[in-house]
Amino acid sequence: MNKLGIISLSSLLFFACNQQNKETVEVSVYNATKAENVIVPQIISDTVFTFENYKTNELPLNWSQYATGKKKETEWKVLNYKGSNVLAQLSSDNPNYHFNVVVFDKFQAKNVELKVRMKGIEGSMDMGGGFVWRFTDANNYYVVRANPLEDNVVLYKVVDGRRTDLPLVGKGKTYGVDDVTLGGGWNTLKLKVVGDLFTVYLNDKEIFQVKDNTFENSGKVGLWTKADAVTYFDEFEVRKFGEL
Numbered sequence: 001m002n003k004l005g006i007i008s009l010s011s012l013l014f015f016a017c018n019q020q021n022k023e024t025v026e027v028s029v030y031n032a033t034k035a036e037n038v039i040v041p042q043i044i045s046d047t048v049f050t051f052e053n054y055k056t057n058e059l060p061l062n063w064s065q066y067a068t069g070k071k072k073e074t075e076w077k078v079l080n081y082k083g084s085n086v087l088a089q090l091s092s093d094n095p096n097y098h099f100n101v102v103v104f105d106k107f108q109a110k111n112v113e114l115k116v117r118m119k120g121i122e123g124s125m126d127m128g129g130g131f132v133w134r135f136t137d138a139n140n141y142y143v144v145r146a147n148p149l150e151d152n153v154v155l156y157k158v159v160d161g162r163r164t165d166l167p168l169v170g171k172g173k174t175y176g177v178d179d180v181t182l183g184g185g186w187n188t189l190k191l192k193v194v195g196d197l198f199t200v201y202l203n204d205k206e207i208f209q210v211k212d213n214t215f216e217n218s219g220k221v222g223l224w225t226k227a228d229a230v231t232y233f234d235e236f237e238v239r240k241f242g243e244l
Helices: none
Strands: 006-008 013-017 022-026 043-049 063-068 076-081 084-089 099-104 112-122 129-137 140-147 152-159 162-165 187-194 197-202 205-211 220-226 230-241
Touching (some): 084 220, 112 220, 140 187, 220 230
Parallel strands (some): 006 022
Antiparallel strands (some): 006 043, 076 084, 112 187, 112 230, 129 140, 129 220, 140 152, 152 162
């Protein structure tokens, strides 16, 4: 796999350099289109984080970590895994109702597409993980996660620290979907957020949609694990859409 650090996906590039890390971020602008009163969101930026140019054994620069629950410990670091850098959640002794979160501080969005490769390494109470978006603080955000222990994918809202699973469009309250097989290898999770509609994909297949308007404003995006899940993340893609 060709690793290029943070890879831009369009033709306009700018660089932010410091003594520890080098980031390449790309901004691309396309015109929104209208047809029959349907507005296609404007794509305004694409970025891929591969973590190759971040220092290992440290929390990446411009990222912040948080914990939801009584125990406030979490440990996110860049590791070298089989010759490539990954972002890892390493805290393995957290209680069951404990959420580990890391967010990128230099980005805010309401409408966004997120994609990541993830691998559950260990965990007896929980494994795997997923995305957070419209993140306000450690106790208020949306999250979708894939859990190899349960072979399911579930989307929640976290309000004042309390997590609630949300009903699926056309299916109601099902606790996500459980007809998936995650196994012990790498899986690709993807999420598309436009307004109050959230579409979830697993390994390039759409698996469900959720509609919710609890958090309507822009917020930060990032990654999430629960309890004692030790999980590796790579190729975190962020695509921001213009506000509708």
